[in-house]
Amino acid sequence: MSNIYSTIKVQTTNNIATVGLTRSDRHNAFDKVMIRELTVAFSAINDRRDLSAVILRGEGKSFCSGADLAYMKAQSTFTMAENEEDADYLFGMFWALRSCPHPLIGRVHGNVMGGGLGLTAVCDVVAAVEGTKFCFSEVKLGLAPAVISPFVLERMSVSQARRYMLTGETFDTKVALASGLVHFAGGETEVDVFVNQLSAQLTQNGPEGTRATKGLLRAMYEIDDWDQRRELTTKLIAERRTSAEGQEGVRSFLEKRPPKWRLN
Secondary structure (H helix, E strand, O other): OOOOOOOEEEEEEOOEEEEEEOOHHHOOOEOHHHHHHHHHHHHHHHOOOOOOEEEEEEOOOOOEOOEOHHHHHHHOOOOHHHHHHHHHHHHHHHHHHHOOOOOEEEEEOOEEEOHHHHHHHOOOEEEEEOOOEEEOHHHHHOOOOOOOHHHHHOOOOHHHHHHHHHHOOEEOHHHHHHHOOOOEEEOHHHHHHHHHHHHHHHOOOOHHHHHHHHHHHHHHHHOOOHHHHHHHHHHHHHHHHHOHHHHHHHHHHHOOOOOHHHHO
16 A cells, blocks of 8 residues: 655554654654644544554654754744644644554654654653754744643653753753653664564553553543542443453453454
């Protein structure tokens, strides 16, 4: 099947979808086309029920270096209303990725700048190649990391985010690991092995239970009221216990056999 996109590539193998950024000649800097294509691609991915995991990666020398220069130049000519509309369009892209019901694994390398950090932050698990450079570069241009901030602050420690968003300093994988932005760092081969093993592990888990767990984690971040949390969690576990998948999982455990979803 031919790829229907011009700035990204979507492939599926063994119930694992891989979304690759393909503007390698621009260090995968995003423009309006890439923003639209990522939004459309993830809207379709989010409706699928045959996936166990999604991998987000970039081709070439960098994962994503932020906004494309030509795109930024065009933004400087926009009116206030046009800029608000454009920024909302960008927020929609990050939201589409954050809303992915399947585990989303980020594989980052090279330069991860500006909006590239937003793409990193919406992933559930991130593996970074040693030598990756991270930077909230917006303040260097007199801008602010506004649209990506809610996604970054959901993942990265507030203390570290405050420092690097305000200073515009470049930081490495060691800092990214300590901040919670990244979960694993290593050489190219080590990162690929980690991503492949993790995605394979995810295919062993109950797909409905995994999606329910991801929805639960998102809800716990968004809901502060403990009465609502109580209602949500007690209802969810009851639903999972009575579901066909939940009953098959428990039955297979007691019978010491693989659950049926591993045989598909």
